[in-house]
Amino acid sequence: MSNETAEKKMIRGGQFIVTETAAEDVFTPEDFSDEQQMMKESVREFVDKEIVPHKERFEKKDYALTEEVMRKAGEMGFLGIAVPEEYDGLGMGFVSTMLVCDYISGATGSIATAFGAHTGIGTMPITLYGTEEQKKKYVPKLATGEWFGAYCLTEPGAGSDANSGKTKAELTEDGKHYKINGQKMWISNAGFCNVFVVFARMGDDKNITGFIVENDPSNGISMGEEEHKLGIHSSSTRQVFFNDCLVPVENMLAGQGEGFKIAMNALNVGRIKLAAACLDAQRRVISLATQYANDREQFNTPIAKFGAIRKKIADMATNAYVGESASYRAAKGIENRIHARQEAGETFAQSELKGVEEFAIECSILKVAVSEDMQECADEGIQIYGGMGFSADAPMEAAWRDARISRIYEGTNEINRMLAVGMLVKKAMKGHVNLLEPAMAVGQELTSIPSFDTPDYSQLFAEEKEMLAKLKKVFLMVAGSAVQKLGTELEKHQQLLLAASDILIEIYMAESAILRTEKNVNRSSEEAQKEQIAMSKLYLYKASKVIQAKAEEGIAGFAEGDEQRMMLMGLKRFTKYANLPNVIELRNTIADKVTEENKYPF
Template identity: 75%
Template sequence: MEDITRGGQFLVKETKCETVFTPEDFTEDQIMMRDSVKEFVDKELWAHKDKFEQKDYAYTEECMKKAGELGFLSIAVPEEYGGLGMGFTNTVLVCDYISGATGSFSTAFGAHTGIGTLPITLYGTEEQKQKYIPKLASGEWFGSYCLTEPDAGSDANSGKTRAELSADGKSYKINGQKMWISNAGFCRLMIVFARIEHDKNITGFIVEYDPANPNGITLGEEEHKLGIRSSSTRQVFFSDTVVPVENMLAGRGEGFKIAMNALNVGRIKLAAACLDAQRRTISGAVKYANERLQFNTPIANFGAIRSKIAEMSASCYAGESATYRATGSIEERINAREAEGNSHQEAELKGVEEFAIECSILKVAVSEDIQNCTDEGIQVFGGMGFSEDTPMEAAWRDARIARIYEGTNEINRMLSVGMLIKKAMKGHVDLLGPAMKVAEELMGIPSFDMPDHSELFAEEKEMIRKLKKAFLMVAGSAVQKYGPDLEAHQQLLLAAADMLIEIYMAESTVLRTEKLAKSKGAENVKEQIAMAQLYLYHAVDIITQKGKEGIASFAEGDEQRMMLMGLRRFTKYTNMPNVAALRETIAAKVVAENTYCF
């Protein structure tokens, strides 16, 4: 257990490529699972995209039932409750490939299998699990998650919905209003958060909903949204809704804990849910570029288009690399805890919680990458991309929500740095020692020795080590200056978070590619090498910019000059890559294959 890298330690502990999990490590069973999911998506979802854009909520529900019949809703559910009891990687893999066709189904699926089911799986009593989980796993019932209120969004614990204990102590009456509730239109079970008396923290309840006997529950009209048009989204009103005391989830006042841990899982699954959407967007853009003639040649032959295709591909490849790296880390932690005697419930809770920093990083990075990817997809299509007759505009609209739900990207940026600092305070990640070494290095005479770059990825790994020093320099000085008041300096936190995000994403991409090159030979993965180098090039640029922004926000005079000098040292290439050549290497492969092919 002690040898396993802890969450956040990627910043201060070197990771060997052999230890990371990558998509190339899928087992035969996982590949079969992936292919069966893709078959379902192509047949039931992609072939009927128009229904989802026309707000056919009934078809979304029908597809969810079919997904239940095929077992896709029960991947993470233990076998004793009617599930397939598969590992965390399988859960993420299914979430990845089932989400590529339409954001409407992706949202319904994610809300049901994640925040609609997991709170009971992880926190429910044995009686609650036996009663509800089999129905949710099979698709007989669908779940929803009632947390957000008109005045309680990011500040989830400020909800005003109340739960009052009856005089006989046998039930609670819930009164209040919830909004933006996914699956509300066809759910039979709601995870509802309410405050008992004047408790500091909210409490979770399992609330059954039967339209024929609504028990004081009223649904608002379907919301008209920018995207995810056939995802049922309604307000839910509770008026003296009676809930038996045995339907309290976990203990009194533990609702906020349930909400936060459910969101940790939701964040990595949201990142996964953006991946196949990127693959399909890239493939659609490439096919169009190969078919569209201008000046008597396919536009795929033009450098401006090839640059876009290369950048879209590198971004998707990086998202896959980082998402499955974190997935593997979480599964490894879950298995280690189970081996030590933890129940599966406790192991999964603690395993995901351990890597909450990485989950927040992934949520931000991949949700922004899918937005950029779909935006460029529209651009490749030109005027046709703006038309509803092509899939690009729907993909762009669906992508927009990913930066908002499961905690806005701004919240997740601040969380990632905040959680890292808290881990350091608890001694779980040694930030202070490495930060002090960086400070000493800044005061010393810089080395002019040229590192040995003969080994594959030696320069890239050296650059990543330097980028980590840049973050430690900025974050360490900021903590020293502001201490616990740092959380009030949100713009500084956002800059530091962007540095942290790029380090994890770039390192994950390099590690995946190094592992691939060692197994297949560098000459056989030259496009993957180009994508890793291209992503790192952009990461260096972002870290340079955000480092300057962060330093200027709190340092002055000699201190500022010293730190800016250090930042230049830590972001300087020995050999600057030929970015145009990298893009051409990537684009040549993707255009020739006529699809995203990695």
């Protein structure tokens, strides 16, 4: 199959906003293979044995324990899931790498960070961009946990603007080394890593360059003290200083000026993996909060019986279910694209990079949505525990503190919100996603007389799917009009981009849950999926309210007079339910299941 033919057959990232996806075409956690189920259980067993019993030590900045657990994870093969077998990895698919990241990250943010930094930005840049000699030298040691990796990008003056770093690299007179000078900060795993991926600027180059640098204190490398952080206490985070650090010329990663590209692609992978890293954390918080609510009595009644607590449990479980649904849907889309590109003759590295890059919009969506759901979950966990939740002796305050960094990692959520819409508009301009025609059709619909026919809602999710289609029209109406009116100036209107992004995010998350549930109903029954149906309907209802508010904000930001009135009338039409769901009943259905099983049961 030619590359061109393969390209045409592949689903494109971002297309969800203009197409209807069939339930049978999405991957769900219920589709895990036997091998993946075994891997999941193996990772959970490892976490329950090696991490959970030592939670107190992780909170007391036991960096040696983090290194010890990471080494054991390497012995188990968990650090090499995504690494090809020829470099001593397991060479498993993208969904399996997501699964391991998901379940190894739930008990403490310290291990989640150490694992993510090592397997993602510490190992993958070399695996994907390294020469054969570089890969043979470094990747097997990183895949097995013999060595640990770290990633030196951020500087005091270069955070979100990663390409503005001041660290310099210059060729020595004998032409055998590059001499690196500069300062890096917030470097995860710095305290115990063996090798850095370092970004520096050569001369007056527009873009930075990547280098593989072995951690040798005698070679001009020194470190600051461990940072004192709000959370992730046992994650080693230090400043790294390079003072005439000599790096062999053969250790340049990719070509001169290629570093920014490496950094951006590493972030794409990091974003969807960060979403995965927040999933089991939610499951564990929900289970702990539910157990506490069942045990804690007030007024001679377990607080799990009170409606105010049941609402929290139902909302927490719903967000976790939706996050799972969307994360694994996107992961499989990436995996399918990687496979198709490999079959078309591309290398592992080319396929992996292009596969993830294609779904960069979904990666940003998931990073934002799941990190914020995790923060809310931990916050509600504290609330369910009451005064005890504020105590460091209970598990919730550590979960809340650890969760907070997730909204900053891998590009802040604000940056990712703007990226999601910006990347979608660029895809439309390249003809990869047809936004123009559907947006024009919505514009025509606004001036037409609405149909007064009574739809048939007898089929499961018939009204919900109609609502999803209408919510997509809201996005096309707002974003399409904004692009038409503001053109290339759109990127300067950040608050408008943020509003449009929230609409995009809610649509993807809500649709993912509905498709997962529909697929599982088709292979079981509505009764067997009763709670999942309730969660899917509840999330869509809440999403419609977010979308309504964000669209109003956006419309008011760029439209006025008759145009504004027409768009607001359209918004009302596109967000109106024919049959308003009984939200209280939906929450009670979900809370009954969670409290009866005394854990997150889905």
